[in-house]
Amino acid sequence: MSQVVFLTVEPSSCVDTVFKTHPSWIHPHLTQDIDLVKGRQLRVSALIPKGTCLLIDRPYAIIPVVDNPPENDDLTCSNPACNQRVTRHTERCPCPNACIRDVRWCSSSCREADSVRHGFECTWLKRYSESIRAKWGEYDFGMLWVIVRLLATRQGESQHSKSISESELALKGWKSGWDSISLLCGSSDTWSHERVRSWTVLVKKYLQNSPILPHGLSTDQVLHLICQEEANSFGLYPKETGHFPVPESASPRGEQFAAAVYSTAAMANHSCAPNIVHKPNDQGYMVFTASRDMHPGEECCISYFDLTQHTDLTSRREHLQRSFRFVCRCERCLSDEKLEKIEEPEQSSSEWTAMPMMDIL
Numbered sequence: 001m002s003q004v005v006f007l008t009v010e011p012s013s014c015v016d017t018v019f020k021t022h023p024s025w026i027h028p029h030l031t032q033d034i035d036l037v038k039g040r041q042l043r044v045s046a047l048i049p050k051g052t053c054l055l056i057d058r059p060y061a062i063i064p065v066v067d068n069p070p071e072n073d074d075l076t077c078s079n080p081a082c083n084q085r086v087t088r089h090t091e092r093c094p095c096p097n098a099c100i101r102d103v104r105w106c107s108s109s110c111r112e113a114d115s116v117r118h119g120f121e122c123t124w125l126k127r128y129s130e131s132i133r134a135k136w137g138e139y140d141f142g143m144l145w146v147i148v149r150l151l152a153t154r155q156g157e158s159q160h161s162k163s164i165s166e167s168e169l170a171l172k173g174w175k176s177g178w179d180s181i182s183l184l185c186g187s188s189d190t191w192s193h194e195r196v197r198s199w200t201v202l203v204k205k206y207l208q209n210s211p212i213l214p215h216g217l218s219t220d221q222v223l224h225l226i227c228q229e230e231a232n233s234f235g236l237y238p239k240e241t242g243h244f245p246v247p248e249s250a251s252p253r254g255e256q257f258a259a260a261v262y263s264t265a266a267m268a269n270h271s272c273a274p275n276i277v278h279k280p281n282d283q284g285y286m287v288f289t290a291s292r293d294m295h296p297g298e299e300c301c302i303s304y305f306d307l308t309q310h311t312d313l314t315s316r317r318e319h320l321q322r323s324f325r326f327v328c329r330c331e332r333c334l335s336d337e338k339l340e341k342i343e344e345p346e347q348s349s350s351e352w353t354a355m356p357m358m359d360i361l
């Protein structure tokens with residue numbers, strides 16, 4: 001793995017730092033492919049030993065997700081070039097316009113460095129956050145805030161050319177920036193009419209192109225972005241997700257402290273027997289590590305949920321369907337499905353008709 005260096009942020013170079021000096025890092029043997037059922041996927045092109053780091057992906061947008069921010073040690077610095085946790089005991093610089101308690105910087109230089117990006121969201125947060133939280137709840141507020149941060153990054157990016165490393169990755173077929181966000185899977189067809197209707201109301205009420213949120217996209221484009229965000233965003237947890245087989249001593253992965261959208265990490269499909277563990281690093285970058293030796297051509301899969309929490313086939317299926325809207329076609333589910341079919345005794349048609357009769361007797 002090549003060494004990734006995180007530079008200290010100079011106030012005046014904030015945007016440059018975010019867009020140029022902290023690119024994602026992708027292992028040279030990680031490749032992209034398409035699966036007819038699952039869509040885009042990640043594969044390895046050569047033997048990858050257990051423990052190898054395969055990806056360190058910069059978040060395109062990230063928000064803190066904590067209860068009671070002033071009392072919480074899991075709040076993260078709002079400067080995307082920093083994203084470090086800011087505990088109650090560290091200096092916490094608030095927004096000069098007092099927008100919301102979830103927005104804090106770890107130092108005045110981080111606040112200054114982030115002033116342009118935060119300027120994009122500040123009026124929106126001040127105007128709408130309280131009413132969205134009261135009327136629609138914390139989940140929808142978080143979802144809308146992620147969208148606002150995606151739009152803020154897009155806005156900042158449009159003023160800057162690609163970095164050298166981004167151009168090098170582009171030559172190898174890895175898209176970055178807004179181009180890569182546009183490729184994320186997800187459309188209104190995946191979700192129920194009721195859900196799409198409610199998102200349409202949210203977009204029209206809170207996310208229209210306006211002087212408060214000057215993004216230049218249409219209602220349909222923002223709605224599409226919500227569908228993509230909902231299919232691709234990651235919850236950030238303090239412990240690694242995806243050890244399999246689940247060790248007997250395994251404990252849950254802990255409390256979620258942030259949510260983020262990553263363009264390359266989002267290409268990883270789910271498996272209930274994953275070969276990758278994932279965990280955010282101290283700057284909110286998503287890190288993929290091989291949890292066993294991987295052979296050329298093998299698909300790289302993560303687990304979208306905590307495997308300690310949903311163990312049997314039914315529970316895994318229900319959870320994935322409810323939270324991620326797809327039927328899992330991983331090898332473990334397919335083999336568990338076969339086993340279930342073998343274990344279920346075949347019922348002949350006479351047995352079916354006999355059952356109600358037994359009730360009568």
Ligand SMILES: C[S@@+](CC[C@H](N)C(=O)[O-])C[C@H]1O[C@@H](n2cnc3c(N)ncnc32)[C@H](O)[C@@H]1O
Nearest residue numbers: 038039040185266267268269270326328329330
């Ligand atoms: C985060 S995206 C993963 C990348 C995606 N395949 C793409 O084309 O961009 C999640 C989507 O991939 C598909 N997917 C991921 N894991 C799957 C699995 N085990 N079985 C079936 N579909 C899966 C589902 O459509 C899901 O909504």
